[in-house]
Amino acid sequence: MEEFSAMVERIAGVADKANVNAVFGEPKEVHGRVLIPVAEVSYGFGMGWGSGSTECTCEGDDETCCRDKEEGAGSGGEGGGGGSGARVRPLAYIEVGPKGAKVVPIQDEQKIALMGIAMGMWCVGWIGLVLKSLLKK
């Protein structure tokens, strides 16, 4: 179970790093302006473990079980597994100038373009369906 404890500690470490302060980054000075990156942070982890025992009476034909029992091995087992992941999505940056600060949003152009293509196809499909229905005699 030592490996499993180490895995739990590692996953807890990921969770600690992805705390609230990870959302607002460290201020950076770029060309005389101070920028503060802002992002949406998500993380998740899951794990499971279990143990079991092999019950045998050595009266049947299960030779392997009997041999293991005599040798004191193979009477049970335990195991576990888990995984974790994190995602950081830039949302905006705060630009701090001499006249004040302003929030500049960041758009995911690729996602919007894909959604635009899907929406275009959806609209063309609906218009086609309506025209087909209207022109049908």
Add this chain to the structure above:
Amino acid sequence: MSGISTTTRIVAGTPIEAGGRRFLPSVMVTTLEHNTAGHIFQVRRMRPVSVIEEGADIKHWHNIPDATQNALSQMAAVALLVAGMGLLILLLNRFARR
């Protein structure tokens, strides 16, 4: 799916000093978790909500918009509207033909 709990709360982040100003961030934390003997999982989403800018004589509230999500929501609304209009026209056409 019992035993799964969801919590949402607004958390204040550590104040940030930049450009002679102080920024007080706030974050919305949504947590989905399940914890029973034998298995555990947790999903947490932290979305920035706003930041308060404090200067020598000013205090501004800056909302942090999710521009991508807003654009996608608008597109989804248009798609729903097109589908609704199309369905309405189809139904009206069907009644008119009777």
